[in-house]
Amino acid sequence: MAYPGRFAEQLLGDRLDRISLSFLADTLDIRRGGVGANIALGLARLGLRPVLAAAAGRDFAEYGAWLRANGVDTGAVRVSDTLHTARFVCTTDADQNQIATFHAGAMAEARHIGLARTADRHGPFALAVIGPDDPEAMLRHAEECRRLGIPFAADPSQQLARLDRTRTRHLIDGARLLFTNEYEAGLLLRHTAWTREQVLERTGAWVVTRGAPRATVVALHGGGVHAGYFDGQAHPDLSLLTLGTRLGFTVLAVDRPGYGHSAARLPEGLPLAAQSAVLGAALADFTAGHPVGAGLFLLGHSLGGKLALLAAADGPPLLGVDVSGCGHRPAAGPAAPDRAARAWGPLGLYPPGTFRPDADLFRPIPPREAADIPHWPRLFTRIAPRVRVPVRFTFAEHERWWCHGDRDLADLRARFTGAPRVLTERQPSAGHNISLGWAARSYHLRALAFLEDCVTRLAGR
Numbered sequence: 496m497a498y499p500g501r502f503a504e505q506l507l508g509d510r511l512d513r514i515s516l517s518f519l520a521d522t523l524d525i526r527r528g529g530v531g532a533n534i535a536l537g538l539a540r541l542g543l544r545p546v547l548a549a550a551a552g553r554d555f556a557e558y559g560a561w562l563r564a565n566g567v568d569t570g571a572v573r574v575s576d577t578l579h580t581a582r583f584v585c586t587t588d589a590d591q592n593q594i595a596t597f598h599a600g601a602m603a604e605a606r607h608i609g610l611a612r613t614a615d616r617h618g619p620f621a622l623a624v625i626g627p628d629d630p631e632a633m634l635r636h637a638e639e640c641r642r643l644g645i646p647f648a649a650d651p652s653q654q655l656a657r658l659d660r661t662r663t664r665h666l667i668d669g670a671r672l673l674f675t676n677e678y679e680a681g682l683l684l685r686h687t688a689w690t691r692e693q694v695l696e697r698t699g700a701w702v703v704t705r706g707a708p709r710a711t712v713v714a715l716h717g718g719g720v721h722a723g724y725f726d727g728q729a730h731p732d733l734s735l736l737t738l739g740t741r742l743g744f745t746v747l748a749v750d751r752p753g754y755g756h757s758a759a760r761l762p763e764g765l766p767l768a769a770q771s772a773v774l775g776a777a778l779a780d781f782t783a784g785h786p787v788g789a790g791l792f793l794l795g796h797s798l799g800g801k802l803a804l805l806a807a808a809d810g811p812p813l814l815g816v817d818v819s820g821c822g823h824r825p826a827a828g829p830a831a832p833d834r835a836a837r838a839w840g841p842l843g844l845y846p847p848g849t850f851r852p853d854a855d856l857f858r859p860i861p862p863r864e865a866a867d868i869p870h871w872p873r874l875f876t877r878i879a880p881r882v883r884v885p886v887r888f889t890f891a892e893h894e895r896w897w898c899h900g901d902r903d904l905a906d907l908r909a910r911f912t913g914a915p916r917v918l919t920e921r922q923p924s925a926g927h928n929i930s931l932g933w934a935a936r937s938y939h940l941r942a943l944a945f946l947e948d949c950v951t952r953l954a955g956r
């Protein structure tokens with residue numbers, strides 16, 4: 496139903512605990528639906544012969560006849576003797592706000608449908624699609640698919656809110672395909688307490704549908720690690736990829752030249768100037784084929800921060816740059832045996848599992864990249880005045896690679912004569928590798944808040 500006014504104009508702030516409202520709707524649309532029926536109908540129109548296994552109410556006769564006339568086999572539908580078919584009633588106002596009610600009705604009886612009998616009568620099945628349904632039915636059907644050897648796709652959708660950790664893991668384990676949208680992907684990681692890699696180990700493929708992003712974050716890792724640095728592998732709550740996705744951003748964590756798949760072709764790596772050229776070409780290619788929202792935002796750590804600043808000085812157009820673990824004045828270095836302490840700070844700042852041998856996060860620094868390290872102070876002096884976008888630096892409380900006293904930070908800010916805004920901040924309870932530590936979520940939220948400021952600044956021009 497469509498209400499021509501605005502819900503907000505009818506709500507009283509001091510009466511929200513005693514609401515009694517009725518909205519006079521101008522239009523009423525009654526649509527056939529149901530997730531299972533919609534999927535089956537779509538498959539039928541593609542020329543397949545889908546079998547719908549679902550529970551419907553005593554009012555299903557007309558809809559069932561229509562589905563059969565359109566190529567859907569309804570022989571496995573359980574029809575309740577007492578309940579109505581599940582129903583969703585929604586009212587939308589002039590601002591596209593919605594007030595809705597869902598009545599489960601006969602859906603609760605779906606848990607009594609057995610796939611073994613259905614497969615005997617209608618199979619063999621090439622694929623079973625387990626969509627949002629009665630939670631007990633979803634779990635039963637996933638277990639039956641595993642037991643019977645039927646390939647299945649899991650699409651938990653809105654029922655993720657009803658599934659705890661054990662049930663969510665049980666539903667998706669062994670799925671040939673897993674379907675979620677961006678928000679559900681983050682919710683699934685939280686519910687399962689699995690990383691992306693762990694989810695993919697248990698499923699054949701994970702399809703995530705994405706809307707247009709608010710903006711696109713390009714994350715550039717530091718030396719000695721790969722792009723997984725930003726995905727919180729020791730603890731899912733620390734992942735920049737998950738957090739950014741939940742907040743409406745696309746997050747692209749890239750392996751710099753000499754890391755990841757390029758390591759075999761570029762075992763020596765590339766110097767920073769060449770890396771900047773490669774990054775510019777890669778981003779041009781990406782933006783040509785993908786929506787980036789308001790634009791690109793570079794977030795770099797350590798050596799990746801240097802690359803982000805160089806790229807900002809060279810182009811392409813950016814919303815802003817966020818840098819952690821990188822300054823312009825190197826601190827005096829300790830003896831070699833103490834390099835680990837310098838790189839990490841107190842180990843209690845990081846979750847258990849960060850340093851386990853099978854973490855597969857650490858890589859040797861390519862020689863050509865390493866050769867550039869001593870020249871950074873001179874390069875910084877040349878590129879800082881050429882940066883024309885907002886810049887934010889974060890220094891960890893236990894940062895030991897860079898000088899970050901008050902005078903150091905004041906001098907750093909003064910070098911960016913062309914940037915409209917330069918921020919320098921400190922991150923409490925963090926070591927050099929901020930995005931791997933317990934402080935990662937706090938840092939990532941601050942970085943994304945800075946990105947929001949950059950987007951707002953652009954919109955206000």
